[in-house]
Amino acid sequence: MREPSLLQDLIDSLRCLPGVGPKSAQRMAFHLLERDRAGGERLALALDKAMARIGRCRRCRTLSEHDVCHLCRRTDRDASFLCVVENPSDVMVLEQATDYRGFYFVLGGRLSPLDGIGPEELGIDQLRERLAEQTVSELILATTTTVEGEATAHYIRGLADEYDCHVTRIAHGVPLGGELEYVDSGTLAHAFAGRRQLF
Amino acid sequence: MSSAELQPAYVLHTRRFAENSLLVELLTRDCGRMTVFAKGALNSRSGRQGLLQPFTPLMAVWRGRGETPSLHRVEPAGPALRLEYKRLYCGLYLNELLLHLLGRQEPQLAIFAHYTATLSALLESTDQHATLEPVLRQFECRLLEELGIGLHLTHDHAGQPLNAETYYQYRIEDGPCLCETHHPLGIQGATFLALANETILSDQQRKEARRLLRHVLDYYLQGRPLKSRSLFR
Ligand SMILES: [Zn+2]
Numbered sequence: 001m002r003e004p005s006l007l008q009d010l011i012d013s014l015r016c017l018p019g020v021g022p023k024s025a026q027r028m029a030f031h032l033l034e035r036d037r038a039g040g041e042r043l044a045l046a047l048d049k050a051m052a053r054i055g056r057c058r059r060c061r062t063l064s065e066h067d068v069c070h071l072c073r074r075t076d077r078d079a080s081f082l083c084v085v086e087n088p089s090d091v092m093v094l095e096q097a098t099d100y101r102g103f104y105f106v107l108g109g110r111l112s113p114l115d116g117i118g119p120e121e122l123g124i125d126q127l128r129e130r131l132a133e134q135t136v137s138e139l140i141l142a143t144t145t146t147v148e149g150e151a152t153a154h155y156i157r158g159l160a161d162e163y164d165c166h167v168t169r170i171a172h173g174v175p176l177g178g179e180l181e182y183v184d185s186g187t188l189a190h191a192f193a194g195r196r197q198l199f
Numbered sequence: 200m201s202s203a204e205l206q207p208a209y210v211l212h213t214r215r216f217a218e219n220s221l222l223v224e225l226l227t228r229d230c231g232r233m234t235v236f237a238k239g240a241l242n243s244r245s246g247r248q249g250l251l252q253p254f255t256p257l258m259a260v261w262r263g264r265g266e267t268p269s270l271h272r273v274e275p276a277g278p279a280l281r282l283e284y285k286r287l288y289c290g291l292y293l294n295e296l297l298l299h300l301l302g303r304q305e306p307q308l309a310i311f312a313h314y315t316a317t318l319s320a321l322l323e324s325t326d327q328h329a330t331l332e333p334v335l336r337q338f339e340c341r342l343l344e345e346l347g348i349g350l351h352l353t354h355d356h357a358g359q360p361l362n363a364e365t366y367y368q369y370r371i372e373d374g375p376c377l378c379e380t381h382h383p384l385g386i387q388g389a390t391f392l393a394l395a396n397e398t399i400l401s402d403q404q405r406k407e408a409r410r411l412l413r414h415v416l417d418y419y420l421q422g423r424p425l426k427s428r429s430l431f432r
Binding site: 018019111113114115116117118119120145146147150151154155157158184185186187189193 | 211212214218246248249250252253254255275278279281283284285287288291292294295298425426427429430
């Protein structure tokens with residue numbers, strides 16, 4: 001039985017981080033206490049503030065400390081495009097990798113009835129309100145290619161049909177430089193089904 | 200229960216386990232429903248994540264004893280079935296039903312065959328409720344039958360053959376019982392007979408069959424909701 005102590009408490013708390021087991025939690029705790037107290041205090045303060053103040057943007061549901069996030073408040077973006085993603089991290093990735101200039105909507109997951117996640121849990125009502133504003137002319141679905149991601153895409157397409165909104169799905173397929181023989185069969189089937197005209 | 204040889208299976212559901220592994224619910228041909236542990240399946244190099252998806256015919260071998268053996272080998276047995284839109288919701292509904300009603304590791308040869316046939320029927324169906332619903336009703340009836348809790352579809356509680364024109368109220372214990380024509384829970388004899396013969400259902404019969412199966416399934420689900428129903432708006 002370990003003696004309860006502040007040190008042990010810190011080690012146990014660090015284990016909530018992904019990929020951190022008992023050994024690395026211990027290493028992190030000792031590092032902060034022995035070599036970087038200032039860093040540790042900064043981390044504590046940042047964690048404290050982030051946990052208390054970061055919520056969801058009222059418009060796009062991404063993580064934000066504001067009622068409406070920075071991106072949703074921008075006036076230089078094109079409101080006729082709305083891109084639906086599963087997670088806030090997807091917004092960041094797309095912003096870094098593409099020249100997309102429209103807005104986003106973050107579902108916070110994907111339809112997974114067997115895990116108890118239905119349309120209500122994904123803010124579909126909020127998305128419906130957004131479409132009802134009639135400013136979106138193209139809805140871009142950037143959900144994953146898993147069966148659940150597909151179900152999510154189909155469900156949202158059904159919704160968009162009610163608002164006469166053009167729906168597109170991001171292409172999925174062979175990675176750049178990828179040899180076909182090393183691509184898994186599911187990915188290859190997707191890539192094949194999503195083939196397009198060469199100009 | 201180890202499987203010495205590759206055996207046909209479908210993934211019903213996966214759950215993330217620890218950092219990059221999966222707990223996989225399988226419907227297998229010879230061992231029924233199995234939960235297997237797929238270590239490291241989420242590592243991008245494993246190539247297993249794309250494969251361990253519902254509606255992909257697989258061949259699998261697992262090893263180990265107890266509740267959760269390890270998935271040893273898995274390979275595709277054919278292309279993934281590309282179910283779309285409402286047909287995909289139907290597929291998810293089948294999986295949810297099986298997870299709720301099938302016990303683990305009870306060999307259910309016929310259920311695997313029904314499941315496979317139902318997926319093919321969905322694949323060939325259109326997105327219309329008129330073609331999808333009979334496929335689902337047939338699967339539900341066969342599933343209940345295989346579980347030993349099949350519906351009484353041809354005779355009433357007193358052992359009399361059902362009359363197509365007459366209305367019956369269905370009681371779980373007794374089967375169809377005569378009721379007044381406009382009874383709110385009344386179902387026409389013709390609907391029971393159509394389900395028994397697996398013939399095409401009229402609009403009226405479709406509604407009644409849906410109500411009947413819902414009533415019976417809800418009883419056996421003991422209050423557990425079927426979330427995939429919420430996809431059919
Ligand atoms: Zn926002």
